[in-house]
Amino acid sequence: MMRHLISAADLTRDDAVLILDTAEEMARVADRPIKKLPALRGRTVCNLFFEDSTRTRISFEAAEKRLSADVINFAAKGSSVSKGESLKDTAQTLEAMGVDAVVIRHGASGAPYRLATSGWIDAPVINAGDGTHQHPTQALLDAFTMRRRLIGPDAGLGQGLDGKRITLVGDVLHSRVARSNVDLLHTLGAEVTLVAPPTLIPVGVENWPCEVSYDLDSTLPKSDAVMMLRVQRERMKAAFFPTEREYSRRYGLDGDRMARMPGHAVVMHPGPMVRGMEITAEVADSERCTVVEQVANGVSIRMAVLYLLLGGNEPAVTHPAPATTPATKRSAPASASRIEEK
Amino acid sequence: MSKILIRGAQVLGGEPQDVLIDGSEIAEVGQGLAADGADVVEAGGKILLPGLVDLHTHLREPGREDSETVLTGTRAAASGGYTSVFAMANTFPVADTAGVVEQVYRLGKESGYCDVQPIGAVTVGLEGKKLAELGAMHESAAGVTVFSDDGKCVDDAVIMRRALEYVKAFGGVVAQHAQEPRLTEGAQMNEGVVSAELGLGGWPAVAEESIIARDVLLAEHVGSRVHICHLSTAGSVEIVRWAKSRGIDVTAEVTPHHLLLTDELVRSYNPVYKVNPPLRTERDVMALREALADGTIDIVATDHAPHPHEDKDCEWAAAAMGMVGLETALSVVQHTMVDTGLLTWEGVAERMSWAPARIGGAAGHGRPVSAGEPANLTLLDPAYRGAVDPAGFASRSRNTPYEGRELPGRVTHTWLRGRATLVDGKLQ
Ligand SMILES: [Zn+2]
Numbered sequence: 001m002m003r004h005l006i007s008a009a010d011l012t013r014d015d016a017v018l019i020l021d022t023a024e025e026m027a028r029v030a031d032r033p034i035k036k037l038p039a040l041r042g043r044t045v046c047n048l049f050f051e052d053s054t055r056t057r058i059s060f061e062a063a064e065k066r067l068s069a070d071v072i073n074f075a076a077k078g079s080s081v082s083k084g085e086s087l088k089d090t091a092q093t094l095e096a097m098g099v100d101a102v103v104i105r106h107g108a109s110g111a112p113y114r115l116a117t118s119g120w121i122d123a124p125v126i127n128a129g130d131g132t133h134q135h136p137t138q139a140l141l142d143a144f145t146m147r148r149r150l151i152g153p154d155a156g157l158g159q160g161l162d163g164k165r166i167t168l169v170g171d172v173l174h175s176r177v178a179r180s181n182v183d184l185l186h187t188l189g190a191e192v193t194l195v196a197p198p199t200l201i202p203v204g205v206e207n208w209p210c211e212v213s214y215d216l217d218s219t220l221p222k223s224d225a226v227m228m229l230r231v232q233r234e235r236m237k238a239a240f241f242p243t244e245r246e247y248s249r250r251y252g253l254d255g256d257r258m259a260r261m262p263g264h265a266v267v268m269h270p271g272p273m274v275r276g277m278e279i280t281a282e283v284a285d286s287e288r289c290t291v292v293e294q295v296a297n298g299v300s301i302r303m304a305v306l307y308l309l310l311g312g313n314e315p316a317v318t319h320p321a322p323a324t325t326p327a328t329k330r331s332a333p334a335s336a337s338r339i340e341e342k
Numbered sequence: 343m344s345k346i347l348i349r350g351a352q353v354l355g356g357e358p359q360d361v362l363i364d365g366s367e368i369a370e371v372g373q374g375l376a377a378d379g380a381d382v383v384e385a386g387g388k389i390l391l392p393g394l395v396d397l398h399t400h401l402r403e404p405g406r407e408d409s410e411t412v413l414t415g416t417r418a419a420a421s422g423g424y425t426s427v428f429a430m431a432n433t434f435p436v437a438d439t440a441g442v443v444e445q446v447y448r449l450g451k452e453s454g455y456c457d458v459q460p461i462g463a464v465t466v467g468l469e470g471k472k473l474a475e476l477g478a479m480h481e482s483a484a485g486v487t488v489f490s491d492d493g494k495c496v497d498d499a500v501i502m503r504r505a506l507e508y509v510k511a512f513g514g515v516v517a518q519h520a521q522e523p524r525l526t527e528g529a530q531m532n533e534g535v536v537s538a539e540l541g542l543g544g545w546p547a548v549a550e551e552s553i554i555a556r557d558v559l560l561a562e563h564v565g566s567r568v569h570i571c572h573l574s575t576a577g578s579v580e581i582v583r584w585a586k587s588r589g590i591d592v593t594a595e596v597t598p599h600h601l602l603l604t605d606e607l608v609r610s611y612n613p614v615y616k617v618n619p620p621l622r623t624e625r626d627v628m629a630l631r632e633a634l635a636d637g638t639i640d641i642v643a644t645d646h647a648p649h650p651h652e653d654k655d656c657e658w659a660a661a662a663m664g665m666v667g668l669e670t671a672l673s674v675v676q677h678t679m680v681d682t683g684l685l686t687w688e689g690v691a692e693r694m695s696w697a698p699a700r701i702g703g704a705a706g707h708g709r710p711v712s713a714g715e716p717a718n719l720t721l722l723d724p725a726y727r728g729a730v731d732p733a734g735f736a737s738r739s740r741n742t743p744y745e746g747r748e749l750p751g752r753v754t755h756t757w758l759r760g761r762a763t764l765v766d767g768k769l770q
Contacts, residue, residue: 088656110657204535
């Protein structure tokens, strides 16, 4: 494993599979009466949020607490981000306080990378979303959700998403979720197709390891999972598309369109959904929609990432009967035999 | 000090010659000149060039003396081999009146390191709405002939047309910072493969090229000349080449950094590489070098843009745009143009001294290295190799993209009208 988690592109296949397998173990802990593990006891994790995101912050906080870490929440929203000094100053403050890891959410692309490489702070940095760049734990939880649904929680252990056809629909241009997913899904062997109006596809996309289509209807029958990206209504004002109605008609997912997907295919959304815009209520509330699972899986994935970056060599979860161990560079902690649960 | 004998220098890269300076002028150029009481500078193996002229320098005074002053900026200029710099108008207050340009002119005179020729703003407050008093700035003691809203584009086609026409009355020239503003809202770097990956707002080449295309056509229509600042794309080169072939009176500059660096460096998210116009691609860099070699691009101008440390020691989006360049320009040009065989030293003299002096009308600068000319001279050691160390800069700012990078060549001496401003690499 690397020291920081900045970009999904930095993950090798072995790293990614290890995280998914570890998350599977963490998910099993969540089913137990006592959900807490001692792995990060005595370690301090700071959730440094320069941008509002209650959902992501709560998910990280839950993960940290289940691993028994001490948690500091630092909401820097409204501070002088335009001047930029606050990132460096805050980092140095946290360094002086001796935090063991920083989870950072920032509106500026590259801020977590700067934090990890500028020498302002020594602790591992986990990117919880930066500008329109990356959101690696989101991509990991999405891949985890796909693997569980399309292969199975047990059958999926040790595996990637080889040959799975994943379609991402919506505002790719402004989406860190799309960038992270394309990188990670490609690493895991999936075939990714982006679908959007041409205005919402970045210039330079030709180097991405994926296909691009402007036509949703022809892509749906060839999809094992369809991920709808949030489309902000403000984009309309900047002429990315003419009207909300036209966007929905061409790129929204409704019941009719969902019916064109293969029977096993799932609908995903990173949330929060704009119902009526990119997804109808009928689809959002259907059995095939994984939005609620994605939230639960987010906690497991973040526990896995925190454990693997911070937990050292101690096993996180132990079982009397070890689960199958995948052949990875470093074995998943599931294979350990010591019982450490509290 | 009255006489200096520069002995054995390769004048414009040619055969070794001696150059005798007497007072403020070159007295004699030839072989085997007698020292005859003159101070002798042994210049074997070194290249003697006319003092360099920079048509695009940000001296920051008045208003941002924390990043540079006329004094520190002209010291940096002398260190880099310059004897004349044109100071951009985007100061605080903006150099859009006779009063401000005269202040900058006077500060330049007082510094004594390098002549400072103020550039006047085209429009009041650089706002692109209303012409500044161009004639008053020209008639002032500063004698402004170059006008630019640099940092901002004169994007209104009518204002640009009027400015181009108006300055004809006194032989002025408008230097355009070509950046279509709507196409570059929120722009953070070159738009392309790297920006797509990094999630940084794109600054598309077309935002530069469309303005250049419009402006050369406007210049043709009204019969004016126009100068294009810091041309950065292969497409811009094509447009300027076409315009010149059509007889349009256009000149263009390229910065040293656009001759060497590409947007791949932005992957580091290190704001030292953040500049406007942004670093482009390898293909653009090669096109710019070729265009500078074949004369499509007339000159090298530094766009020396000092910023205090805190404006770069932050995340990319919050960082200021710009790089210092006066003290590394000649080394970068040697590296990218001379050592690659694209330009001779005489070609460097044309692009870094003669042509910029012609375009800007810098009296006494950009002259031949021959008897009777003002002794504005630069001596450099082309064999020198060393890593760039910003701690040694004379500039008040350190925002160089070359820190630690090995670049060839080193300016050892600069003379401004016979007065040594730099001796053995040390400011006098
Ligand atoms: Zn400019």
